[in-house]
Amino acid sequence: MSKLTVEHLSKRYPGGLLALDDVSIEVREGEFLMLVGPSGCGKSTLLNIIAGLEKADEGQVLVNGVPIKGPGPDRSLVFQDGALFPWLSVRQNVEFGLRQAGVAKSERLDRARRVLGRVGLRQFENHAIHELSGGMRQRVALARSLVLEPGIILMDEPFSALDALTREDLYLEMQDLWRDQATTVVFVTHNVREAVTLGDRVILMSARPGRVQEVFDVEIIRPRQIDDVDVARMAQRISTSMKEGPSAAHETAQKTSLLRTPRLRLGDLS
Amino acid sequence: MGGTLVHLFSDGTLLDATAVSLRRVLAGYFISLAIGVPLGILLARQQWAEDTLGSLVAGFQSLPSICWLPLALLWFGLNDRAILFVVVMGSLVSITTSVRDGVMNLPPTYVRAARTMGTRGLRMYTEVLLPASLPAILTGAKLGWSYAWRALMSGELLFVSLGLGHLLMMGRDLADMSQVLSVMIVIIALGLLTDSIIFGSLERHLRRTWGLGTA
Numbered sequence: 001m002s003k004l005t006v007e008h009l010s011k012r013y014p015g016g017l018l019a020l021d022d023v024s025i026e027v028r029e030g031e032f033l034m035l036v037g038p039s040g041c042g043k044s045t046l047l048n049i050i051a052g053l054e055k056a057d058e059g060q061v062l063v064n065g066v067p068i069k070g071p072g073p074d075r076s077l078v079f080q081d082g083a084l085f086p087w088l089s090v091r092q093n094v095e096f097g098l099r100q101a102g103v104a105k106s107e108r109l110d111r112a113r114r115v116l117g118r119v120g121l122r123q124f125e126n127h128a129i130h131e132l133s134g135g136m137r138q139r140v141a142l143a144r145s146l147v148l149e150p151g152i153i154l155m156d157e158p159f160s161a162l163d164a165l166t167r168e169d170l171y172l173e174m175q176d177l178w179r180d181q182a183t184t185v186v187f188v189t190h191n192v193r194e195a196v197t198l199g200d201r202v203i204l205m206s207a208r209p210g211r212v213q214e215v216f217d218v219e220i221i222r223p224r225q226i227d228d229v230d231v232a233r234m235a236q237r238i239s240t241s242m243k244e245g246p247s248a249a250h251e252t253a254q255k256t257s258l259l260r261t262p263r264l265r266l267g268d269l270s
Numbered sequence: 271m272g273g274t275l276v277h278l279f280s281d282g283t284l285l286d287a288t289a290v291s292l293r294r295v296l297a298g299y300f301i302s303l304a305i306g307v308p309l310g311i312l313l314a315r316q317q318w319a320e321d322t323l324g325s326l327v328a329g330f331q332s333l334p335s336i337c338w339l340p341l342a343l344l345w346f347g348l349n350d351r352a353i354l355f356v357v358v359m360g361s362l363v364s365i366t367t368s369v370r371d372g373v374m375n376l377p378p379t380y381v382r383a384a385r386t387m388g389t390r391g392l393r394m395y396t397e398v399l400l401p402a403s404l405p406a407i408l409t410g411a412k413l414g415w416s417y418a419w420r421a422l423m424s425g426e427l428l429f430v431s432l433g434l435g436h437l438l439m440m441g442r443d444l445a446d447m448s449q450v451l452s453v454m455i456v457i458i459a460l461g462l463l464t465d466s467i468i469f470g471s472l473e474r475h476l477r478r479t480w481g482l483g484t485a
């Protein structure tokens with residue numbers, strides 16, 4: 001059974017235009033899935049629906065086979081601007097979700113410190129948010145989600161507002177974290193290179209209406225860097241597809257294969 | 271005039287009057303805060319509240335606080351409750367409006383982030399909306415304080431006995447310029463004191479945590 005299933009999801013904009021049109025996706029446990037597409041393809045809307053912040057007009061979202069009922073710490077969301085609380089210190093921000101869950105103070109402290117350590121910000125635990133750089137803030141935002149030990153982490157263009165150098169550092173850090181972590185991730189980005197650098201699988205969506213256009217398995221060896229040749233090559237394939245846009249035959253082929261074909265991975269063979 | 275100031279001080283008149291005025295304004299002010307802050311948050315977050323009470327609040331805003339005095343005197347008589355009512359009505363609206371506007375201007379991601387972390391119901395108000403709107407609440411509090419003080423002074427000047435306003439008026443009745451000026455100086459001093467010590471330190475604290483005003 002897959003970790004996350006999106007079944008025939010459709011959503012309309014207030015005017016009646018389709019933001020999402022019959023989107024179906026399956027995400028395996030521990031998979032790092034990227035959602036890529038041009039503006040207006042509905043990838044952020046899709047993420048919000050999975051997070052429970054928005055409701056679909058048709059279809060449903062299942063986590064471990066159970067339909068979701070609303071937002072919750074089992075599907076933690078990392079926002080583009082971090083959405084950290086400026087009235088709390090770094091550590092208090094990370095502890096926030098644990099407080100909501102009623103975790104005891106000493107345990108909260110412990111867990112928050114450990115996660116801050118893993119993102120390399122342990123010594124900043126008492127700093128105010130405004131004292132951190134953009135990259136540091138996003139790491140705190142990530143820590144805030146990680147500490148909840150969610151089944152799924154959703155990330156909405158978390159690195160888009162950062163400079164290129166910071167982003168490159170974060171790509172390596174994330175791949176490092178995920179080597180031991182293996183939480184299921186759904187990551188939205190408009191940056192195709194970023195998608196190939198981080199993702200196990202890349203779903204390309206097309207715009208107006210938002211649909212799944214094509215799915216790419218990324219089997220490049222890790223750790224990957226944004227300027228690796230393999231990464232660049234695959235990114236180009238995807239970009240070309242994106243520019244060409246959907247073709248009818250292509251679409252139907254992808255739609256049927258998505259829900260049926262089991263994904264064979266190198267690990268499965270041993 | 272310095273002589274009058276010292277004289278009024280030493281025979282306790284000034285201190286008594288200050289105590290009376292402060293007692294009234296603080297009581298009214300804190301009542302306004304206690305009502306205005308939750309009300310402002312409610313108006314910002316609940317459409318039904320905005321639809322029903324919103325226009326009422328907007329209406330009251332255009333009524334100068336002194337206009338409440340005749341009503342208060344008729345309702346409560348010539349006593350402290352009347353002046354309390356005027357002080358509350360004077361500052362309540364400005365506090366409510368500032369808080370409401372502050373909460374409405376909060377980035378929506380705060381609430382969304384909190385929801386994804388499992389925050390629900392009353393906790394959203396106490397642990398997210400309230401702390402997030404502290405800068406707006408402080409602005410409202412400062413505004414409310416000056417309105418409260420103004421309402422008090424007009425009340426004391428016109429009808430109510432005791433207090434600094436009354437002392438001021440007495441100075442006029444006695445044609446005692448130095449008394450008038452002395453009371454004015456005290457009022458100014460009180461204002462500067464609250465501004466720099468109380469509001470000033472609160473603002474500095476907020477600025478440190480929030481990083482407002484830093485480049």
